[in-house]
Amino acid sequence: MSTLQEELKYKIIDQLNLEDLSVEDIDNNDALFGDGLGLDSIDALELIVMLDKDYGIKITDPKKGKEIFSSINVLAEFIEQNRQK
Amino acid sequence: MKALYIKNAFAISPQATTSDRLERLEVLNGDFIHAQPINYKELIPPMSLRRMSTSVKIGLGCSLNVLKDSDCSMPDAIISSTGMGCLEDTEKFLNNILEQHEELLTPTSFIQSTHNTISAQIALHLKCKAYNNTFSHASISFESALIDSQLFVEENSNSNVLVGGVDEIGSELIPLTKELEQDIQIPFSEGGAFFLLTDNTPENLPCIKDVITYNSLSEIQLKKCTEKFLELNGLNPSSIDLLILGSNGDNFDVYYSQMKHLFPENLMALNYKNYFGEHFSASALATFLGYLILKNQKMPGRSLPKPIKNILIYNQFKGKDHGFILMSI
Numbered sequence: 001m002s003t004l005q006e007e008l009k010y011k012i013i014d015q016l017n018l019e020d021l022s023v024e025d026i027d028n029n030d031a032l033f034g035d036g037l038g039l040d041s042i043d044a045l046e047l048i049v050m051l052d053k054d055y056g057i058k059i060t061d062p063k064k065g066k067e068i069f070s071s072i073n074v075l076a077e078f079i080e081q082n083r084q085k
Numbered sequence: 086m087k088a089l090y091i092k093n094a095f096a097i098s099p100q101a102t103t104s105d106r107l108e109r110l111e112v113l114n115g116d117f118i119h120a121q122p123i124n125y126k127e128l129i130p131p132m133s134l135r136r137m138s139t140s141v142k143i144g145l146g147c148s149l150n151v152l153k154d155s156d157c158s159m160p161d162a163i164i165s166s167t168g169m170g171c172l173e174d175t176e177k178f179l180n181n182i183l184e185q186h187e188e189l190l191t192p193t194s195f196i197q198s199t200h201n202t203i204s205a206q207i208a209l210h211l212k213c214k215a216y217n218n219t220f221s222h223a224s225i226s227f228e229s230a231l232i233d234s235q236l237f238v239e240e241n242s243n244s245n246v247l248v249g250g251v252d253e254i255g256s257e258l259i260p261l262t263k264e265l266e267q268d269i270q271i272p273f274s275e276g277g278a279f280f281l282l283t284d285n286t287p288e289n290l291p292c293i294k295d296v297i298t299y300n301s302l303s304e305i306q307l308k309k310c311t312e313k314f315l316e317l318n319g320l321n322p323s324s325i326d327l328l329i330l331g332s333n334g335d336n337f338d339v340y341y342s343q344m345k346h347l348f349p350e351n352l353m354a355l356n357y358k359n360y361f362g363e364h365f366s367a368s369a370l371a372t373f374l375g376y377l378i379l380k381n382q383k384m385p386g387r388s389l390p391k392p393i394k395n396i397l398i399y400n401q402f403k404g405k406d407h408g409f410i411l412m413s414i
Contacts (some may be wrong), residue, residue, distance in 0.1 A: 015191070016135070017136060018135060019135055020131050036146075038132050038135035040132075042136075042193055042196070044191055045191065045192045046191050046192065046193060049189050049190070049191045050191075052187045052189055053185075
């Protein structure tokens with residue numbers, strides 16, 4: 001699981017162009033949106049596409065997205081339970 | 086048409102960036118020369134900056150610097166020009182379409198790839214809901230933006246118009262263009278310049294007196310059009326103190342030779358693309374250079390035999406899209 005969490009941090013930094021952040025700067029329990037990492041709705045779309053492309057997970061309910069993307073730990077757990085690849 | 090007085094200007098180009106003078110100009114060498122970036126982090130929040138391509142950073146960076154040192158924090162119009170738009174994001178998005186077989190495309194590069202992203206980002210940053218327009222007409226994009234600025238102040242007296250031109254190199258299309266256009270002898274480059282213009286000022290500021298464009302001109306028509314343009318502005322060839330020309334070494338430089346023949350033999354002429362490179366917004370940088378020369382009465386690396394009062398900037402690309410900008414003080 002910790003490898004997946006690291007992998008997610010690298011992907012988030014790379015795909016969302018968070019140039020000033022390193023993996024060490026993101027705590028596994030930090031909120032990804034709002035006051036935490038400060039991601040926005042465009043980032044949410046990027047993450048939904050990343051889940052589909054890299055893990056074969058389709059998010060169809062937008063409300064669910066809010067839950068899944070609450071932190072790295074929650075996202076990693078969701079991927080472990082639902083991944084198709 | 087009303088003259089457009091330049092209250093302030095800023096440029097980001099392959100030359101060392103400055104807002105009010107250029108101590109020296111380096112002749113560019115190489116195939117592709119990128120703009121020298123400024124410290125964008127001082128001006129733009131990091132969470133906004135991360136999504137911006139080079140041309141958006143240049144456009145917003147120039148605009149914020151122009152407004153910072155002026156008495157205007159909110160322009161009455163934002164008019165930008167770009168020949169190729171946000172190439173980096175366009176190339177990224179098109180490559181994604183190919184690689185992903187038109188599926189699972191992410192939104193950021195698509196949103197940012199449109200030509201009006203630059204003007205829009207400036208407006209969003211300033212929270213400016215005023216007139217906002219973008220011109221994309223190849224090498225006369227900037228001239229077209231200036232004509233729109235003239236029209237705007239004709240209808241809205243005492244206005245402040247933020248106008249500029251910017252283009253970026255990207256990674257694929259420009260190198261391909263360079264392969265196809267091997268006769269062009271100067272480097273392809275990127276950069277931009279923005280100006281705060283007004284139709285009404287008590288100060289004696291450099292101004293853009295008039296602008297005109299032609300999509301196509303023969304060499305014979307060039308002579309007539311130049312003379313007519315000067316005449317319309319109460320000038321003749323001997324009233325011009327400096328020619329700023331867009332020569333790039335290709336076969337169409339014959340237009341610039343013809344242009345020089347219209348003027349007295351000892352008239353000073355400057356080939357601005359030797360210093361700023363070739364791109365569709367290069368004439369914005371020529372205008373920035375003209376502004377500095379008029380304002381400071383200095384030319385980098387040269388002494389002036391007499392004061393410079395009138396400058397004519399002329400540019401064309403491959404014999405098409407001819408732009409004339411007349412500047413005065």
